[in-house]
Amino acid sequence: xxxxxxxxxxxxxxxxxxxxxxxxxxxxxxxxxxxxxxxxxxxxxxxxxxxxxxxxxxxxxxxxxxxxxxxxxxxxxxxxxxxxxxxxxxxxxxxxxxxxxxxxxxxxxxxxxxxxxxxxxxxxxxxxxxxxxxxxxxxxxxxxxxxxxxxxxxxxxxxxxxxxxxxxxxxxxxxxxxxxxxxxxxxxxxxxxxxxxxxxxxxxxxxxxxxxxxxxxxxxxxxxxxxxxxxxxxxxxxxxxxxxxxxxxxxxxxxxxxxxxxxxxxxxxxxxxxxxxxxxxxxxxxxxxxxxxxxxxxxxxxxxxxxxxxxxxxxxxxxxxxxxxxxxxxxxxx
Amino acid sequence: xxxxxxxxxxxxxxxxxxxxxxxxxxxxxxxxxxxxxxxxxxxxxxxxxxxxxxxxxxxxxxxxxxxxxxxxxxxxxxxxxxxxxxxxxxxxxxxxxxxxxxxxxxxxxxxxxxxxxxxxxxxxxxxxxxxxxxxxxxxxxxxxxxxxxxxxxxxxxxxxxxxxxxxxxxxxxxxxxxxxxxxxxxxxxxxxxxxxxxxxxxxxxxxxxxxxxxxxxxxxxxxxxxxxxxxxxxxxxxxxxxxxxxxxxxxxxxxxxxxxxxxxxxxxxxxxxxxxxxxxxxxxxxxxxxxxxxxxxxxxxxxxxxxxxxxxxxxxxxxxxxxxxxxxxxxxxxxxxxxxxxxxxxxxxxxxxx
Numbered sequence: 001x002x003x004x005x006x007x008x009x010x011x012x013x014x015x016x017x018x019x020x021x022x023x024x025x026x027x028x029x030x031x032x033x034x035x036x037x038x039x040x041x042x043x044x045x046x047x048x049x050x051x052x053x054x055x056x057x058x059x060x061x062x063x064x065x066x067x068x069x070x071x072x073x074x075x076x077x078x079x080x081x082x083x084x085x086x087x088x089x090x091x092x093x094x095x096x097x098x099x100x101x102x103x104x105x106x107x108x109x110x111x112x113x114x115x116x117x118x119x120x121x122x123x124x125x126x127x128x129x130x131x132x133x134x135x136x137x138x139x140x141x142x143x144x145x146x147x148x149x150x151x152x153x154x155x156x157x158x159x160x161x162x163x164x165x166x167x168x169x170x171x172x173x174x175x176x177x178x179x180x181x182x183x184x185x186x187x188x189x190x191x192x193x194x195x196x197x198x199x200x201x202x203x204x205x206x207x208x209x210x211x212x213x214x215x216x217x218x219x220x221x222x223x224x225x226x227x228x229x230x231x232x233x234x235x236x237x238x239x240x241x242x243x244x245x246x247x248x249x250x251x252x253x254x255x256x257x258x259x260x261x262x263x264x265x266x267x268x269x270x271x272x273x274x275x276x277x278x279x280x281x282x283x284x285x286x287x288x289x290x291x292x293x294x295x296x297x298x299x300x301x302x303x304x305x306x307x308x309x310x311x312x313x314x315x316x317x318x319x320x321x322x323x324x325x326x327x328x329x330x331x332x333x334x
Numbered sequence: 335x336x337x338x339x340x341x342x343x344x345x346x347x348x349x350x351x352x353x354x355x356x357x358x359x360x361x362x363x364x365x366x367x368x369x370x371x372x373x374x375x376x377x378x379x380x381x382x383x384x385x386x387x388x389x390x391x392x393x394x395x396x397x398x399x400x401x402x403x404x405x406x407x408x409x410x411x412x413x414x415x416x417x418x419x420x421x422x423x424x425x426x427x428x429x430x431x432x433x434x435x436x437x438x439x440x441x442x443x444x445x446x447x448x449x450x451x452x453x454x455x456x457x458x459x460x461x462x463x464x465x466x467x468x469x470x471x472x473x474x475x476x477x478x479x480x481x482x483x484x485x486x487x488x489x490x491x492x493x494x495x496x497x498x499x500x501x502x503x504x505x506x507x508x509x510x511x512x513x514x515x516x517x518x519x520x521x522x523x524x525x526x527x528x529x530x531x532x533x534x535x536x537x538x539x540x541x542x543x544x545x546x547x548x549x550x551x552x553x554x555x556x557x558x559x560x561x562x563x564x565x566x567x568x569x570x571x572x573x574x575x576x577x578x579x580x581x582x583x584x585x586x587x588x589x590x591x592x593x594x595x596x597x598x599x600x601x602x603x604x605x606x607x608x609x610x611x612x613x614x615x616x617x618x619x620x621x622x623x624x625x626x627x628x629x630x631x632x633x634x635x636x637x638x639x640x641x642x643x644x645x646x647x648x649x650x651x652x653x654x655x656x657x658x659x660x661x662x663x664x665x666x667x668x669x670x671x672x673x674x675x676x677x678x679x680x681x682x683x684x685x686x687x688x
Contacts, residue, residue: 045525046496160616161389190388190552192613195596199612217526220555220598224605244602261530262600263559265582271537272559274530278495294527 006074007179007211008034008057013071015049015056018064021283026052028235030071034179039205039212041222041243043258044232047279050215053232054181057213058098059088075179094124097172099165101184106168107156113140114152117171124175139170143200162193169200176208183215198225219262223247228315231255234280234290237309241316248334251310251318251327253297289321297322341412342514342546343377343400348409348419350392350399354621367620369395371570372409374647377514382540382547384561384578386554386593388617392570393550397516400548401433402426413514431461434507438519440499444491450477450502451487457509476505480535497528504535508543516548521556533560554597558582566590569620569628572647576654586656586666589629627658635660635668639676648678 015027027049034040044050055061056068059080073080075096080088100106108116117136121127127135133152140148143166156164165185172180182201186194202225205212214225222229222243229246231239231254239252250256260273277294289295292302301321310323320326350370369392377383387393398404400411402418411418418429437443444453454473458464464472474484480501491499500520507515517536521529537560540547551557557564557578564581566574566589574587585591592611599605613632618624624631630640637660645657650666658668659678665671 045527162616190617191554191596192388192592193616194598195610195612198598199610218598219526219600220605223600223602224598247600247602258526259600261527263530263533263555265555265558265597265599269559269578272530272534274534275527276531278497278528279525 005035006033007036007076009072009074010053010057011072011074013053013056013073014069015052015061015066016069017066019283021281024282025235025285026066026282027056030232030235030237032230032237032240034211034213035227037209037211038227039214039225041226041229042213042215042232043217043219043222043229045217045279047234047282048232049235050232051183054098054183054213054215057181058092058096059083059085060092090124093120093177094175095177096179096181097175097177099168099172099180099182099185101187104156104161104164107164109156112153112155113159113167117152117167117174120171120174135174136170139174140167142173142204143167143170144196145170161189162196165189165193165197166200169197169204173204173208173210177210179211179213180205181213181215184217185214186221187216187218194221201225219247219258231258234282234285236290236319238291238320239316239318241312245313245316249327249330251312251316251323251330252320253295253322253326254291255318256326256330257294257296289319297326340379341376342379343548344410344412345373345375345377345400346410346412348373348396348399348411349407350395350404351407365621368570368623369620370399370406371623373567373570373572375565375572375575377546377548378562379513379546380540380544381562382537382549382560384557384564385548385550385567386552386557386564387567388552388593390569390617390620391567392620393567394518396567397435397518397548397550401430401435401516403435431510432513433516434510434512434514435516435518436500436503436507436520438522440496440503440523441491443503444499446491449488449490450482450494453491453502454505454509457506461510463510472509476509479508479539480505481531495528496524497531500524500528500532501535504532504539508539511543512545514546514548516550518550519552520549522551522553529556536560554582554594566593569617569623571628571657572655573629573657574655575647576651576656580651580654584654586650586654586661586668587629587658588633588635588660588668590656592632637674637676639679643676643679645678 011031013027013030017024017026030053042050057073061068068081114136118132121132121135137148137152140152145166186197216222226243229243230237233254239255257275261275263272275294280290287306288304289302289307292298307319307321309317309319311317312327348370349372352367352369354365373396385393395404399406406419409419451473454476455469458469458472477484482501521532539545549560561578564578565572568589574590585594592613595611615632618631626641626643627645630636639659643659645659647655647657650656650661650663659676660671661668662677665677671677
């Protein structure tokens with residue numbers, strides 16, 4: 001365990017992929033930490049590298065074409081990148097568990113729910129068949145599946161999308177992990193079911209004291225769920241801040257643009273703020289700021305030089321040549 | 335439902351029922367999915383009507399049944415002097431020029447073997463609207479209209495991002511100069527920063543070309559932003575219909591209340607304070623929908639009568655319709671209705687509805 005209360009510390013992580021178009025730097029020098037018991041939100045659009053970063057944490061990058069080129073991932077004082085595959089397997093699913101976006105494809109369609117749930121605790125906790133079954137039923141009850149004992153032998157297709165996601169959560173939590181990585185856990189679900197699942201994750205986190213990494217593209221979801229947020233774009237961390245500060249006083253033009261492009265029900269209708277242009281091609285990133293072509297704040301230096309990661313307050317940093325100015329503007333606006 | 339003469343489309347008691355294949359083999363009566371079950375709705379010329387609901391509520395089926403991409407089981411779709419639901423296939427084909435659709439998935443709705451130029455000119459050729467140079471000019475004009483450069487003409491769909499593909503889909507829909515467009519979840523597959531671009535584009539085109547939209551989405555924030563009025567669909571029936579502003583600020587029907595309260599707000603201060611109405615359970619199967627009010631199985635306000643009486647869509651406030659027996663024009667706020675009371679049952683004979 002680290003002395004500074006961090007459960008996980010990621011330093012200068014770089015995960016690259018070899019493709020026909022050249023090397024894609026999906027994650028390129030990403031650093032962040034997750035404290036004991038906190039929820040960290042990772043926000044980004046498709047191609048920002050948010051999912052690859054989390055797959056790297058679990059050492060789930062297929063190699064080739066992918067490769068973790070450099071960096072360290074320190075979990076409870078040990079660098080995951082230096083562990084043997086066997087040691088990683090012992091951590092994965094036990095101390096660090098993961099929930100994926102699509103509840104249909106993360107369950108085996110040919111296997112009964114009971115078997116899939118029991119597999120986890122038999123492997124990691126050495127449960128006997130009977131113990132594992134009892135534990136699995138209890139976990140289904142914890143995540144709110146009615147009539148768990150009768151339904152545990154169902155197949156995944158017999159459950160609705162929301163129920164399947166509950167099963168996945170039950171599976172992820174069955175060994176009481178210290179870190180839960182939830183990658184877009186509600187994106188495939190209806191908004192009423194999303195509210196149920198988010199409430200469930202919040203409640204279980206409170207009960208187990210686990211730390212959570214919540215990966216999403218939805219700023220609304222992270223607003224109510226997280227303590228800290230990092231915003232990713234083109235494989236880089238563009239901004240890092242405590243949640244209230246990121247929303248109240250963003251220090252990066254990209255974050256500010258994202259916040260403004262969400263329709264606000266309280267505001268008048270009419271033209272919505274839009275970030276112009278398209279996300280960049282990761283195989284052809286410029287040496288300069290990757291957001292510059294779409295940035296309303298960009299000046300000549302932005303198209304010429306890579307921006308510095310400017311520290312704005314003790315916990316708030318922004319990757320931008322004009323971070324201080326943007327931060328001050330946000331304060332005036334607020 | 336409303337008497338204004340400027341309705342472009344008037345839907346009357348539209349039903350789309352699907353028999354389930356193989357269900358009648360052993361002599362039992364066949365199961366029927368009632369995807370759309372008696373919808374009446376007017377879409378005014380030049381407006382965007384938002385249609386919201388959870389997956390499986392029938393919103394896409396309704397959109398497609400209006401355009402006869404799915405055959406309606408019964409009911410009418412009045413467009414100009416025609417009832418689209420009863421036109422012959424041949425007569426319907428002529429009307430399609432005026433009625434177009436934009437799909438959710440910009441990856442699946444464009445033919446990967448056709449160039450952008452071919453995709454956008456196909457409807458022009460089908461309806462013989464232009465040939466030769468005139469056609470080429472028209473295609474270029476369409477691409478520019480949706481914010482794509484004419485130098486993309488010879489490229490294939492896979493060379494574009496999701497947002498650009500959706501622009502191609504919009505250009506194709508506009509090629510025939512339609513009056514009415516069903517936009518079926520047009521932004522759901524797109525990134526946040528691109529969603530705003532497409533919403534703004536659709537709205538600009540509506541104003542410039544005097545288009546009318548049925549905007550189908552599960553994203554209430556987006557629907558609220560682009561729509562003049564919003565209809566809420568639950569298990570094949572409209573349960574609330576009102577101006578976008580009032581439906582968001584003062585939803586009347588318990589389902590709409592829950593739906594709106596479930597939308598996360600991108601503001602930590604608001605999120606910390608708000609009280610959510612979290613609905614229990616999933617949407618019931620449309621094969622055997624609950625009797626009475628279809629929402630009663632999940633409704634926190636349901637009383638005994640709710641499982642017996644099928645509520646009609648009634649005007650509760652000016653231009654604000656809701657289907658719930660527990661409220662009435664005199665008592666529109668369900669929170670203040672006496673426990674167990676159903677003022678809507680008494681008011682029923684008074685309120686006139688379509």
